Amino acid sequence: xxxxRNERNDVFVFQVALSVLDHLSEGLYSNVAxxxxxxxxxxWDADAKTVRIDVLDATGxxxxxxxxxxxxxxxxxxxxMSADDVRHRYLHLGYRRxxxxxxxxxxxxxxxxxxxxxxxxxxxxxxxxxxxxxxGEEPLAFELDAASLRKKxxxxxxxxxxxxxxxxxxxxxxxxxxxxxxxxxxxxxxxLRAARAEQIRAWIAKRFSVVFDxxxxxxxxxxxxxxxxxxxxxxxxxxxxxxxxxxxLPPGTKPSKTVKLPERADDWPLEWHVRGWVATGAKPFKxxxxxxxxxxxxxxxxxxxxAELQGGQNFYRYVTGQVEADFLDATNQxxxxxxxxxxxxxxxxxxxxxxxxxxxxxPNMEEEWKKWRxxxxxxxxxxxxxxxxxxxxxxxxxxxxxxxxxxEKVASLENDLGEPLADRSLLRATVFGFERLRLRGEPEKLxxxxxxxxxxMLRLLAAHxxxxxxxxxxxxxxxxxxxxxxxxxxxxxxxxxxLQEYLFEHLWLLDPAWDRATxxxxxxxxxxxxxxxxxxxxxxxxxxxxxxRYRRVGGSGVLVELKRNSVKASPGELFDQxxxxxxxxEAITKDRFAIVVIVGxxxxxxxxxxxENSLNTIAPGSKVLTYDQLLAQASQxxxxxxxxxxxxxxxxxLFEKDEETDxxx
Numbered sequence: 001x002x003x004x005r006n007e008r009n010d011v012f013v014f015q016v017a018l019s020v021l022d023h024l025s026e027g028l029y030s031n032v033a034x035x036x037x038x039x040x041x042x043x044w045d046a047d048a049k050t051v052r053i054d055v056l057d058a059t060g061x062x063x064x065x066x067x068x069x070x071x072x073x074x075x076x077x078x079x080x081m082s083a084d085d086v087r088h089r090y091l092h093l094g095y096r097r098x099x100x101x102x103x104x105x106x107x108x109x110x111x112x113x114x115x116x117x118x119x120x121x122x123x124x125x126x127x128x129x130x131x132x133x134x135x136g137e138e139p140l141a142f143e144l145d146a147a148s149l150r151k152k153x154x155x156x157x158x159x160x161x162x163x164x165x166x167x168x169x170x171x172x173x174x175x176x177x178x179x180x181x182x183x184x185x186x187x188x189x190x191x192l193r194a195a196r197a198e199q200i201r202a203w204i205a206k207r208f209s210v211v212f213d214x215x216x217x218x219x220x221x222x223x224x225x226x227x228x229x230x231x232x233x234x235x236x237x238x239x240x241x242x243x244x245x246x247x248x249l250p251p252g253t254k255p256s257k258t259v260k261l262p263e264r265a266d267d268w269p270l271e272w273h274v275r276g277w278v279a280t281g282a283k284p285f286k287x288x289x290x291x292x293x294x295x296x297x298x299x300x301x302x303x304x305x306x307a308e309l310q311g312g313q314n315f316y317r318y319v320t321g322q323v324e325a326d327f328l329d330a331t332n333q334x335x336x337x338x339x340x341x342x343x344x345x346x347x348x349x350x351x352x353x354x355x356x357x358x359x360x361x362x363p364n365m366e367e368e369w370k371k372w373r374x375x376x377x378x379x380x381x382x383x384x385x386x387x388x389x390x391x392x393x394x395x396x397x398x399x400x401x402x403x404x405x406x407x408e409k410v411a412s413l414e415n416d417l418g419e420p421l422a423d424r425s426l427l428r429a430t431v432f433g434f435e436r437l438r439l440r441g442e443p444e445k446l447x448x449x450x451x452x453x454x455x456x457m458l459r460l461l462a463a464h465x466x467x468x469x470x471x472x473x474x475x476x477x478x479x480x481x482x483x484x485x486x487x488x489x490x491x492x493x494x495x496x497x498x499l500q501e502y503l504f505e506h507l508w509l510l511d512p513a514w515d516r517a518t519x520x521x522x523x524x525x526x527x528x529x530x531x532x533x534x535x536x537x538x539x540x541x542x543x544x545x546x547x548x549r550y551r552r553v554g555g556s557g558v559l560v561e562l563k564r565n566s567v568k569a570s571p572g573e574l575f576d577q578x579x580x581x582x583x584x585x586e587a588i589t590k591d592r593f594a595i596v597v598i599v600g601x602x603x604x605x606x607x608x609x610x611x612e613n614s615l616n617t618i619a620p621g622s623k624v625l626t627y628d629q630l631l632a633q634a635s636q637x638x639x640x641x642x643x644x645x646x647x648x649x650x651x652x653x654l655f656e657k658d659e660e661t662d663x664x665x
Contacts, residue, residue: 012091012142012164032066032192033203035124037341038117039074039182040204040211040218041299045097045112046078046180047104051218055197062221064197069187072125077179079105080134086142090118090130091164098331109297109326113335122146126186129167133175141169147186197221198229205229205248206288209324210298212248232289232320235282238372240365242323243275255279257372265357271327272350274357278321280369283418285320292321292358294344296329301337302344309359315366318418325354370412377411378404381422387654391431399438406434431654503562503598510560510596510623510630523550523557526588556621557593559585563600571611574599574624582618594621598630 036053043051056071057063081090089097097112104110121128126147133139142164149162175181195203201220204211211218211225218225227248239247239255243263249255264273278292285291291304305323310316328336328350336348344351382388388407392400410430413421449456503510527550548561559581563569569577578595585593595615599608608624615622625633 010166012086012166013161032072032124032195032200033207035120036074036200036204037207037300038120040208041111042117043074043076043078043180044108044208044210044216044298045104045110046076046080047106047108048076048078048179049215049217051076051216052222053200053218053220055200055221064221066187066192066195067189070185072184072187073181074184075174075179075181080137080175080178080180081132081140082134082137083140085134086132086140102331110331111297111299113329113331113337121182121184122149124188124191125184126188127184129183129185130180131169131175131183132180133172133178135178139169139172139175141167143167197223201225201229202231206232206293207300208298209295209322232285233279233281236279236320237282237376238369239277239279240361241277243273245275245277247277247279247322256376257368259368261361265353265360268353268357269327272325272353273327274323274325274354276321276323278319278323278358278362278365280315280318280365281320281418284317284416289320290317292319292323294328294354295322295324296326296337298324300341301325301328303342305344305355305358308346308355309362313366315369318369323354323358325350328354374408374412377420377422378408380420381407381411381427385427385654388427388431391654403434406430428654503560510625510634523589524548527559527584552591557585557589557591558596559593560596560598562598568603569599571607571614574611575614578615578622579618593619594623595619596623596625598625598627600627 039053040051052073052075054073054075055063055066055069056073057068058070060071063069097110102110122144123146126145128144128146129141130144131139131141144162144164152162169175197220201223204218204220204225205227208218210216212227228250230248230250233247233249234253236247236249236253236255237257239258241247241258241260263275276295288303290306292306292309293300294302294305306316306319310319328344333350334348336345336351338345344354346352346355392403395403407430410426411420411422413426415421527548548559551558551560561581574597578597581595585591597611597615603611603626608626612622612624615624
């Protein structure tokens with residue numbers, strides 16, 4: 001209860017439990033931001049329309065930096081206080097305004113609840129002068145010796161009846177027609193966070209949503225607090241809103257997309273709803289900006305609930321937001337807002353339901369963010385490298401879709417600062433690597449890597465760099481030269497001789513996939529001991545065989561035999577001979593193997609196909625080719641490859657620097 005001595009006219013009495021001052025105020029109100037928050041909230045509860053905060057030097061001149069200040073003045077045009085209000089409310093520690101009324105005379109919802117805000121002044125100043133005028137009353141002023149009060153607390157006294165003398169009002173006209181003026185003298189510089197006036201405006205802008213209402217304006221050094229003072233929403237890309245609300249975006253800032261979400265959950269009581277927004281930036285937010293704050297009754301209730309909602313994903317680095325949930329601060333229910341307003345009491349049902357509501361929407365936001373951001377980054381990529389569109393158009397439909405997906409993911413790669421990693425060198429390696437995989441006929445590897453993610457794709461592409469592509473093209477060119485030389489040998493005997501010397505060392509003539517076939521001389525020697533392969537004149541005369549070679553391709557074997565061009569073999573004779581080869585091979589190896597026979601011109605196409613089909617029934621993958629077919633097939637395969645590889649020359653043009661339009665090194 002207020003002390004009876006407070007009824008005197010010359011002095012007020014401030015009765016305070018010093019343990020509360022020591023353990024509560026020193027910890028909760030240890031910086032100017034917290035103090036100013038309490039001062040603005042008190043002005044709102046006093047029905048003020050205007051609050052002016054001035055940072056002054058010893059001469060009363062405004063200064064921009066708190067380090068140069070000697071005074072801080074908070075002046076509002078609220079309803080003011082009478083002597084009785086000072087005695088029984090202001091100097092009554094723990095006075096709960098809401099016990100009398102939940103609303104101000106003008107109908108505002110009261111912000112204050114615990115009655116402790118006045119202690120904030122004591123923590124940052126040595127002397128506090130309060131001047132106030134209530135309509136129909138005389139102006140009055142009193143002075144609180146905050147330094148002495150703190151000293152008593154330090155000496156260990158339990159309860160202090162602290163005198164607060166009345167003093168003369170310096171300028172009664174400045175209070176007209178009503179209002180309160182608080183002057184903080186002897187600022188405790190060590191406790192004040194270094195700040196400039198613009199930072200104070202930013203603190204207020206982030207801690208109150210009501211400062212943007214038409215009937216409540218806060219000035220700092222004569223400059224009004226506006227939405228632009230937040231300075232954390234200048235690079236917003238996407239916005240999700242709860243209810244009909246406009247985010248406090250700075251002038252000229254327009255999000256790429258805005259999505260409206262429901263303002264309540266289906267299982268909430270009818271009177272519960274939220275208003276607010278969640279936004280993502282073009283780059284990750286840093287420090288306090290990377291937060292979803294919760295407001296209640298227009299004032300900060302929790303500095304950041306993002307930690308209770310997220311799972312550590314990259315998406316949350318880009319998130320900022322503000323949610324107003326007045327049901328958290330209902331007067332007739334328990335207080336769930338901690339005194340320091342840094343968090344909410346998670347064990348309360350209201351808080352749990354709010355967290356659940358936000359948590360249910362964030363995954364959808366993240367999916368939309370990923371999709372929109374990937375599309376935007378891909379668009380930027382094609383604006384920087386417009387010839388990429390031509391490259392995509394030249395691709396077959398199936399490959400085009402895979403290439404588009406790949407480019408979209410590469411375009412979305414960013415460093416920790418949110419800056420794109422898709423520079424010229426990375427894109428060049430990506431496009432060349434993609435083409436390398438496609439030309440090698442390995443779409444399944446591409447699909448598998450895409451399923452695993454971008455990192456796996458980049459590892460795969462990195463294994464096929466430009467040097468390998470260039471070397472492979474050189475090899476193909478040399479092979480085409482060899483084929484051209486072979487085609488020049490019109491004499492059949494010369495042609496046969498060239499093939500004998502060249503074919504067994506270069507099985508790519510038979511199949512480009514056999515590029516890396518390895519010799520198996522041990523198997524060849526064992527075969528020569530078998531009846532069909534004996535190296536004697538009788539066998540040669542009977543089968544007309546020039547030579548055989550056994551090669552390994554991967555885990556399989558390939559038996560290759562050249563027939564003399566002059567030998568004519570019927571389909572039955574060829575099949576019977578190959579059947580003997582097959583039996584002999586099965587007796588000495590467990591390899592899977594194919595049999596390839598190169599014959600002369602003296603076999604018609606129908607007989608050749610018939611022999612090849614029969615041969616495949618016992619040794620899948622087997623072939624029967626004439627010399628002419630061999631040369632034509634090899635020439636066609638590599639000519640097609642060279643046609644495709646010529647497109648790689650065009651790829652180089654995709655990344656040629658246009659000095660007039662492209663400054664990307």
